[in-house]
Amino acid sequence: MSDRGPERPVLSFLGAVATVTGSHFLVEHRDTRILVEAGLYQGLAELRRRNWEPFPLSPASIDAVVLTHAHLDHCGYLPRLVKEGFAGTVTCTDHTAALAGIVLRDSAHLQEEDAQDANRLGWSKHRPALPLYDRDDVERTMPHFRPVAFGQVVDLGPETAVRLQPAGHILGSSVVVLETAGRRVVFSGDLGRASHPLLGPPAPPPACDALVVESTYGDRHHPIPDPDLLATTVTRTIRRGGSVLIPAFAVDRTELVLLELSRLMVSGAIPRVPLYVDSPMALAALEVYRQALREGSAELRADAAESLDALGGLAVTTVTSAAESIALNRPSHPCIIVSASGMATGGRVVHHLEHQLPDPRNCVVLTGYQAEGTRGRQLAEGARQVKMHGRYVPVRAEIVQDVEFSAHADADEIVGWISSAESLPRTVYVVHGEEHAAQALATRLSRELDLCAVVPRLGERVRLG
Template sequence: MTAFTGSASPVLTFLGASGTVTGSRFLVERGEEALLVDAGLYQGPSSLRRRNWEPPPFDPGALEGIVLTHAHLDHCGYLPCLVRDGFTGDVLCTQETADLAGIVLRDSAHLQEEEARYANQAGWSRHRPALPLYSAGDVERALPHLRDVAYGASHQISAALAVTLDPAGHILGSATATIDVGDRRVAFSGDLGRTGHPLLRPPGPPVAAAALVVESTYGDRLHPPPNPDLLRDAIRRTVARGGVVLVPAFAVDRTELVLLELQRLEETGAIPRVPIYVDSPMALDALGVYLRALHQGSPQLRGDRCGALDDLERLDLHAVRDATASRRLNAPDSPCIIVSASGMATGGRVVHHLAHQLPDERNCVVLTGYQAPGTRGRQLLDGARHVKLHGRYTPVRAEVVDIPDFSVHADADELVAWVASAQALPRMVYVVHGEPDASESLARRIEDELGICAVAPRLGERVRLD
């Protein structure tokens, strides 16, 4: 564990999301004062997940604060570890991020404890005994540290550090973060939303900052034009052959968008009316946060679309919370649609459903967003004939359909346009949170088209901000 620099020059260190699309963690320091922007969990292949078990290269107790850009696990999921290891300060975020982070982190701890229990019972873990990264108790000790900050208001963390959050349009409560470090300023995009998000207003332009840290999930590609026929046809085919449509979907935001599209298709007669099961307590709780924001008139929501959330009750919609009801869905007696977390099939109830649905060629698995390398979702997207589930290989005979329309990450054109819209162009852009090809591609475009020095930093790299 290293101390902070002690230097009067502000320093930025890339402790995650460098060379990969997960594990966002960025350390900002000046002198003995430091804060962490995002505390993300590494997800995907075991080579990345093992990093979650490594002690941080700093003393968590010495941090002045932590800033969360939003509540997805790869941006907030490491927080319980930091509190357990000594962090005592405030975790600054929007109110919606605080609400959603509580849901996400409790679910994360539950899944880890259940997976460890099951691995020990079944004997398929290489660790003896298998342990969770953190416990439910660790989460409950972490949540009181969350402090909500209003959009647009500067919050002084210490003598040298201040933060301002602005809407990012990615999920409810998501934010860009501007950090003032003495007389220097660095801005972080967090995960940036699309200009055409079905529910949220698009992000505003970046503030004037000397340095900008921007995500690159889709940094080397463009979103194709929306094709609503893909989902319509997949459902029609599957129902006609008596099968089950299984939709692995992120519990926060993605489930809401999938349900809205199912509602539209059913109301226009494009798909038959069949039971729709939301088999994710986390997704159901997150939907409650979205509905509360709607009823409170949140300015984040688009006025022309958000009312559709109230109309979801018109669907033949079934909320599945208890494990017994979830197990019954492994062998439904008639065609239905199951929406279950997680979106990349890395854990949760959807893994059990995959084990039962993949071997049957009548069924269909619908992938609804980015699938990181090393995840089961990516294996299915790449045409795997077998996937490993709970220590056993399962044949893939079900149809697999990829529907990119649901992505809420800005694509390459939107990212470049966002940087170009800054109140004053930054002198330096650091491209993070993407696979190497995506990050390098976006950095080249920013240099070529905007004339700004742009690099994809290495993990652990430190740069001066003066």
Template sequence: MTQPTLTFWGAAGTVTGSRFLVETDASRILVDAGLYQGPRELRQRNWEEFAVDPRTLDGVVLTHAHLDHCGYLPRLVRDGLDAPVLCTAETAELAAIVLRDSARLQEEDAAYATEAGFSKHDPALPLYDERDVERTLPLLRPVPLHDDVPLTEDSLVTLRSAGHILGATSVLVDAAGSRALFSGDLGRPGHPLVPRRENPPEADVVVVESTYGDRTHPAPPGGPADDVLADAIRRTVARGGSVLVPAFAIDRTELVLLRVGELMTSGAVPTVPVHLDSPMALRALDVYRRALAGVDPRLLPPGWDVETFGVPDLRIVRSADESVALNTPRQPCVIISASGMATGGRVVHHLAHQLGDARNCVVLTGYQAVGTRGRALLEGAREVKMHGRYVPVRAEVVNDPEFSVHADADEVLEWLSRCPSPPRAVYAVHGEPQAARALADRVTDELGWLAVVPRFGERVRLD
């Protein structure tokens, strides 16, 4: 009998494009089907023929609904995938939002490429379109946490809470008796809106994220006086500017709203209009509202409100005209808009109009991948390119790591240390090379376990 194997077809040497193939004599299972994001050479991988014929896959398992974990699914379906996609019910609901939005952007990009004449196809082709997404969604098969779900005759899949976003899980695959645990994106211990991550189960190998593998998050602020966001809002409003927060549409928007509401209701910052300008974030917000409606209020932050998340003057931006008006606000305000790395969406238009004004402030609230506008701003760029033009950066740019929902290096080590027994190997993935190497070294030095940073396309045995 051929021994079970694992091949790293994504998130190896980079943060995005999570795709891990588990194979036995009787099964082929793909854990995550993420899009590559960031530099062009990575994004080009989305267009290359996938190393495995999608028609031969027996199933896909999604850890969660972020684009770099689920965004490649419609392309697989376009190329022949017709197998169940296991995930939690919340992930299925959020993935529908993410994939429909992604298809729309793919089609818009193709239309722009055709109009501008820089595609080798005429008309330019999207990676996938809305029809592919609608063919994908019926394949999503929600399963409960902790159930051992048979996927093939020799494989079982079990999901456990990862505490990252609503519905996020770690995935245990029992492949012909060899157990591979995929951490997915691990959340931090204190996420106020989703179930906490669970301890890892017994596993032969662990594939663990290393997004923050070379750093630790700052200690939580002691109060509003030393709160990065509060200070930025106070400063900006005092000089007559507006605060622009690029935020991921799923989970990050909810956390930012929650924190802004706390600051304003406590009087720590002035109460100004808070504009939520992201159609995708609004749809995700509804999913969170439904999920949280039945939660015991005592388990939620004080003053939390299911409709406004505690924001005194929350204004929902629905039309394109309303969004355009926010490019040049008439009064100091807070604008929350996607995408979180400023790679697309309405926030790019706001940045194009507001970065040139020194009264304004941009608050970055999460990981900024290499090659994104967010990363350029984080690293002090004096100008950024948007819509074919360079825009000067005169606005203040602030990084607030409080909103990260990725475990840092210490938190990942603590999670790994709770394994019932040492795994035979730990593979550090989903991190830039330096971060993955740093985490692997700490696993070896502090836990005494074998830890490896796998190469793209590398195949290893699971037994």
């Protein structure tokens, strides 16, 4: 890629094509380069290797990064960009900045820990195994953040400006509205749902020349929630003397899981057994939500205070030290453990799975989308063994998938969101979904809304107007 940008605005798809991870989208006009999202690839080994490949352009040539939200697949590559020379600003909401700091510090810690374990135990082919970035890289990244309010117009370069509007996915999540040289492109990021118990729904998209929309659930509908699924699962597991392990994303998902467990315990639908939250990151993220409530954030639903207050009354044992976490690998009594990460790609939950999966008394409850190539996906698809820390572990525990906790819009909700625009976009680019999901959504948008809907190729460049 040359140092000089095009005379007319161009959009390039540098990630999140035929996969739900690694979001990177570049908008160029003359000497201005804006990167929307800086996500980490997760899941399949061939995708994770992309994190180590040279970035398609010099990070030093990027003027600014704009983030939709703080999940790792949207912000987790930022420290690597800074490490390789990025010196611009990172525009996002204040809640995204707060949560991203938590997420990135945890990501660096896990990468350093994994590299140390790989070198000590010899399960990596790399000699020595190294982290993609470390905690010092994260601390050098944080000063680049420039939080802005929803609706605030921010100049990013000549003829280029951005504003953010609520996406309703997690706290701080945004739809990005980028204007350059008279063209407007909108990036959905991850779209939330109207049924989120804490957050308001996504704002309708504005009129635009191009819309870049996610398709995580682009080929399916969320089923009608089974209100008894979690209760019956927990109850039968406890009765047979087992423990319930719930892998959950630390940001937003853990809060929703705890809200439901609180409701079930108060109503008597599940036994009052010890409940552990083994994720320092989740506890830090919960405090950001509580701070948003104290500040009267407009993102929160009117009844969010009641829900968050219920969490305050829930008898939860927070697990902070490594020694306390290790003790939960083989609980001495039936209990419920909520731990990150949500797709079992890393973190403390992997150690718990390693010890608890072989015991048929136990149960693992998967609470959201499981990307291709992740341990969570393998468990959801019925794997009888999974590989962790260089060895295979038999799966004898019960595996249950509870889709009630998904914070992603499904196909109907995405189509409904697009159709609510004041005028439909000229072109829709369908990204951030596995290939079959993206293609299904593009086909549906073409058929039902008569839109020019395209699934782009990795590295493809298109003109904005």
